[in-house]
Amino acid sequence: MRQALKNFFSRYRPRHVRSIVYMLQASEYNIRDFLKWYWRTKNFSNVEKRKRLEKTAKAKLLLLFGGIFLIVYIAAALVVFNFIPYPYKIFFLAVLLYAMPYILVLLLAVFLFLGQNLLQKPYEFFIIKKAREKLLRHKAIKIAIAGSFGKTSMREILKTILSEGKKVAAPGHSHNTPIAIGKFIESLKGDEEVLIFELGEYYPGDIRKLCNLVRPQYGFITGINEAHLDRFRTLSSTVQTIFELSEFVPDNSIYINVENVLARENAKSEFIVYSRKGVNGWKILNPKTDLSGTSFILKKDNIEIKMESGLLGLHQIGPLSAAADMAFLLGLTPEQIQKGVKKIKPFDHRLEPKMDSSGVITLDDSYNGNPDGAGAVIDFLASLKNHRRFYVTPGLVEMGFRIDVVHKEIGDKLAKAQIEKVILIKNSVTPYIERGLKEAGFKGEIRWFNDALSAFNALPSLTVKGDIVLLQNDWPDQYA
Incomplete structure (x- = not known):
């Protein structure tokens, strides 16, 4: 009950408009993806986990629109409130308060949709048309x-x-x-x-x-x-x-x-x-x-x-x-x-090796979020024999109807590679990795963490000099 109340009132925080605009930005202003994220989110108090809102012109405009809406909505509600008969005032107030965050989201989505179709698309069409003509001459x-x-x-x-x-x-x-x-x-x-x-x-x-x-x-x-x-x-x-x-x-x-x-x-x-x-x-x-x-x-x-x-x-x-x-x-x-x-060196966050002061080697593969890439890095880990190996992952996103098969295959490959430690982040897909590990007879250790930050903070106490830690993929906030 206590958590349910926290979740409900998270929609009424002063920073709620910022949270919604961040969710739109993180969804690349794709309204469908944003709404899917919005409806599955229970608590809005901490949606900015991995990144922060970038104050772009579009973001500032949406923040301004959201702020103006709240001021107008509250002012209009107070005016109408005075004309409501007393027995209905509490009911009217409850309805207004309950509806406010949902109306905010609806209007921001409509405002964005109109802006994209009436302003952004014509502008982009002009830019792309000029670019095509220039490139044809190049x-x-x-x-x-x-x-x-x-x-x-x-x-x-x-x-x-x-x-x-x-x-x-x-x-x-x-x-x-x-x-x-x-x-x-x-x-x-x-x-x-x-x-x-x-x-x-x-x-x-x-x-x-x-x-x-x-x-x-x-x-x-x-x-x-x-x-x-x-x-x-x-x-x-x-x-x-x-x-x-x-x-x-x-x-x-x-x-x-x-x-x-x-x-x-x-x-x-x-x-x-x-x-x-x-x-x-x-x-x-x-x-x-x-x-x-x-x-x-x-x-x-x-x-x-x-x-x-x-x-x-x-x-x-x-x-x-x-x-x-x-x-x-x-x-x-x-x-x-x-x-x-x-001259070719490892690219940022794509199987990028780093060694810390304690002698632990981290392989940062956090931008690699696909089955082939995961399989390739497991093969590479399997070739490194004289090290204790950690595989840290929240799993992969957007795998559609293949979500269970893909993640069970990852677990199977980890088991066959005889990786010593597998660290899984709790979410909807990592249980499939665990199942794949167990079905393949995994003999190493599986550790669970509630989120990636907790896992990263725990790694220094779990690792020693010479250990290899592979960070496989990183879920954006909209999937966390």
Whole structure:
């Protein structure tokens, strides 16, 4: 009862408008996603757990609108209250108080919807139209990357290697939407020789829209899995959307990762396939990986390139090899390719190694939230024998109807890799990991924590020098 009252009155805190605007912002102003989060939230007093509201122009406008609404609502209620007969005043007041937070949410959603359709979409259409016209005149080679996972890493690998012999530009961070790409195109100087675009996919048709903007000559399909399955509904819809890339790029100019099952099963015979075994006639020799990085020799005819990268895991060999082949195709020398590969270091929060003062090695993989990525890092952990290994995870999001299968498979892989310690964050999906562990006969220790912060705070007391801690994925606030 006490908790129920706390939950109810959390809607009447002075900071409630800020909490709602933060939820809208964290949902990327997708009204459907926001409403799903809103209706499953019981207590609104602490929705800003991992991040804080960014005071952007849109956020400030919504805060102002919410504040004005509350003032007008309370003032109007007081005026009407004076005209209500006394026996009904308490009932009227109770109804007004109960309805206020829900009306606030409804009006903010309507205000946002109108703003998006009457102001934002026309503005974005203008920006994207200008960008498309500018890009059509640009003489640079255009490369597009599509896939459920690995897009940002592939982009950075390509950019680093190709920059040894070409002037290369690409949007930063995970800027992969039409408006973000449009703004990037507006910033181009015109003398770039290669442009690399990461194509984001959330709904069917997204890749087609982005390709209409970018008009790529070369493409990469990094793999397909259950990422965003909540939105796509079916894996076949995901496959069709990602393969929209082939409507714009000639089949013999598309590189595809055949280590991924769905990509391999749907690849056309003309595609250029890549894996840790090789790419386009190049063979992989002497592959090695450890905590210092990954190395191998790329050999074709009488050409050998010694590839040494700071990236961790044998699953990196395929993307590195594909990027090297692309570079060779565009005229880079083996020496330039080798030099570029050597400059590649682990990307932020993507199997990024860090050692603290106590000698504990943390592998930060918190931006990696997909089944293939989870499987790859478990394989890498399995190869590190002389360490005690911790696997910390809240599980994966947006796995749709495959949510149980995906997480039980993670548990199964952890058990087979003989990981010593598995730390699970309590939520709706981690019990499936526990079930997978137990069904596979896991002999290590399972520890539970109520939230990620509690787990992180406990790690120093659980670990000793030489231990390896893998942080697998991090749930955004809207999924916590």
